[in-house]
Amino acid sequence: MKSASKTQKAAASPVLERGRLGVWAGLASDPIAEAVQEGICEGRLPAGTRLGEEELCRIFGVSRTLVRQALQRLSFAGLVTLRPNRGAFVAAPTLEETASAYAARRLIETDIIEEAARHCTANDIRSLRAHLRLQAEAAADGQRSVLLRLLGEFHLVIAAIGDNPILADFVRQLVPRTTLSLALFERRDLPFCAVDEHRLLVDLMAKGDAKGAAKMMRRHLTSDFGRLRVRAPEEPTVNLAAALRLPAPGRR
Amino acid sequence: MKSASKTQKAAASPVLERGRLGVWAGLASDPIAEAVQEGICEGRLPAGTRLGEEELCRIFGVSRTLVRQALQRLSFAGLVTLRPNRGAFVAAPTLEETASAYAARRLIETDIIEEAARHCTANDIRSLRAHLRLQAEAAADGQRSVLLRLLGEFHLVIAAIGDNPILADFVRQLVPRTTLSLALFERRDLPFCAVDEHRLLVDLMAKGDAKGAAKMMRRHLTSDFGRLRVRAPEEPTVNLAAALRLPAPGRR
DNA sequence: AAGTTTGCAGTTGTATACAATTTGCCCAGG
DNA sequence: CCTGGGCAAATTGTATACAACTGCAAACTT
Numbered sequence: 001m002k003s004a005s006k007t008q009k010a011a012a013s014p015v016l017e018r019g020r021l022g023v024w025a026g027l028a029s030d031p032i033a034e035a036v037q038e039g040i041c042e043g044r045l046p047a048g049t050r051l052g053e054e055e056l057c058r059i060f061g062v063s064r065t066l067v068r069q070a071l072q073r074l075s076f077a078g079l080v081t082l083r084p085n086r087g088a089f090v091a092a093p094t095l096e097e098t099a100s101a102y103a104a105r106r107l108i109e110t111d112i113i114e115e116a117a118r119h120c121t122a123n124d125i126r127s128l129r130a131h132l133r134l135q136a137e138a139a140a141d142g143q144r145s146v147l148l149r150l151l152g153e154f155h156l157v158i159a160a161i162g163d164n165p166i167l168a169d170f171v172r173q174l175v176p177r178t179t180l181s182l183a184l185f186e187r188r189d190l191p192f193c194a195v196d197e198h199r200l201l202v203d204l205m206a207k208g209d210a211k212g213a214a215k216m217m218r219r220h221l222t223s224d225f226g227r228l229r230v231r232a233p234e235e236p237t238v239n240l241a242a243a244l245r246l247p248a249p250g251r252r
Numbered sequence: 253m254k255s256a257s258k259t260q261k262a263a264a265s266p267v268l269e270r271g272r273l274g275v276w277a278g279l280a281s282d283p284i285a286e287a288v289q290e291g292i293c294e295g296r297l298p299a300g301t302r303l304g305e306e307e308l309c310r311i312f313g314v315s316r317t318l319v320r321q322a323l324q325r326l327s328f329a330g331l332v333t334l335r336p337n338r339g340a341f342v343a344a345p346t347l348e349e350t351a352s353a354y355a356a357r358r359l360i361e362t363d364i365i366e367e368a369a370r371h372c373t374a375n376d377i378r379s380l381r382a383h384l385r386l387q388a389e390a391a392a393d394g395q396r397s398v399l400l401r402l403l404g405e406f407h408l409v410i411a412a413i414g415d416n417p418i419l420a421d422f423v424r425q426l427v428p429r430t431t432l433s434l435a436l437f438e439r440r441d442l443p444f445c446a447v448d449e450h451r452l453l454v455d456l457m458a459k460g461d462a463k464g465a466a467k468m469m470r471r472h473l474t475s476d477f478g479r480l481r482v483r484a485p486e487e488p489t490v491n492l493a494a495a496l497r498l499p500a501p502g503r504r
Numbered sequence: 505a506a507g508t509t510t511g512c513a514g515t516t517g518t519a520t521a522c523a524a525t526t527t528g529c530c531c532a533g534g
Numbered sequence: 535c536c537t538g539g540g541c542a543a544a545t546t547g548t549a550t551a552c553a554a555c556t557g558c559a560a561a562c563t564t
Binding site for chain 2: 026027069072073076077078082084097100101103104107108111163164165166167170174
């Protein structure tokens with residue numbers, strides 16, 4: 001069903017209400033940072049892409065002040081590399097950095113899901129299953145970009161159930177970074193089996209099997225990382241920032 | 253020896269060479285962020301202190317642009333609360349948030365020290381013992397502020413030995429936050445016994461006892477948190493930013 | 505006299521202007 | 535033909551100017 005694909009924007013995060021997933025809190029540069037992050041997470045902005053300030057200004061219809069704010073925050077989150085006097089680029093993590101990120105996720109998310117499995121409500125499980133449906137739809141429709149984002153988002157939903165907001169914040173920083181690596185290193189074919197593993201995680205949580213969920217999470221992340229392969233560097237640079245869809249281009 | 257106390261600035265981080273501990277990378281706002289962070293870590297800037305932009309501008313002799321950059325990064329690190337249209341304040345973590353921070357540190361630092369104990373070199377141990385000496389000196393001289401900072405810094409030295417730079421970054425974010433809580437909730441007397449626990453950690457690492465070091469780290473952090481007590485809110489606000497020592501006040 | 509309103513001082517949010525640095529290109533020299 | 539110096543265009547770094555908002559206080563209304 002290609003007809004439904006145009007609605008993907010509306011389906012961005014129906015599980016998580018209005019308040020998005022990010023730490024975006026009240027600043028005017030939030031929409032910019034959010035758009036760039038989404039672009040990265042959906043693979044529309046490949047690693048190494050140059051993020052010129054002037055260009056972003058034109059796209060979002062704001063001054064460089066806000067653009068720089070957004071870039072600085074993304075830099076702090078590790079999604080963007082800020083080279084002094086040179087400009088901002090989409091981060092290009094090495095395989096070693098990716099391994100570190102996955103190791104950190106294994107450590108943190110295993111702990112989170114173990115706790116989450118203990119005190120999650122029926123409502124939480126419902127949210128998770130709703131999100132699983134979204135993933136399944138995206139996979140069935142072959143919407144690779146949307147699926148890529150949803151697969152990461154799912155882990156944030158779990159992290160939000162856990163009782164440690166700080167660890168949840170760390171997951172928020174880590175997931176986009178690994179998603180970026182996925183787009184860099186994954187063989188073009190199979191990010192799809194992950195949905196099945198996600199379903200197993202929810203089943204274990206629904207049963208209240210904390211230890212089992214933790215073990216499953218560890219396996220899930222390990223296999224996720226194991227699928228990565230080094231690839232040709234392929235400096236693309238063939239990107240216009242029109243990859244950032246805007247409702248009204250010249251407006252503010 | 254009070255005579256040596258004036259040299260404390262030079263002894264800031266002799267173990268860690270020039271490159272400081274923070275993620276500070278090349279930006280001109282680094283000195284500002286660093287000074288504020290140090291002020292917070294040494295308890296000179298109590299929780300809730302208002303950080304007026306104009307005031308910081310005068311102190312550091314720069315424009316609001318750089319001050320805002322610094323504040324935004326500190327906000328991202330959780331050390332500063334940015335209330336829109338109201339200004340920046342030193343974060344005032346609740347006891348719950350502090351508990352979350354300590355829980356995160358337990359999870360991450362036990363993992364880090366376990367790995368660090370496995371592959372640390374004789375040089376690493378030397379660095380750690382050198383840092384222990386600094387702590388002991390500060391404790392003996394009764395320099396509470398310096399000791400407070402060093403106690404946190406010690407954990408960063410360990411994190412730097414570990415093989416996961418991302419987890420080390422997380423520790424860099426967490427340690428100042430818990431140090432801030434320490435200044436908020438600690439009974440005025442005893443942050444000193446921590447030095448002994450630190451010495452035990454180094455001994456275990458020197459022996460290569462990874463599991464033992466991990467267990468000790470868990471105990472150490474748990475007891476650290478256990479010492480905290482809720483106290484009167486005591487909105488001080490009696491702070492001038494002259495708590496940030498500057499070489500030349502009105503110059504630039 | 506109590507509550508509401510309105511104006512003002514101070515502070516933050518955003519945009520723009522200017523300075524500094526980098527990069528690519530052109531041309532002179534070998 | 536290749537190498538090296540230097541100028542020029544473009545881009546980032548920093549400062550300043552202006553707009554918008556908040557909080558307080560004094561004055562006005564009922």
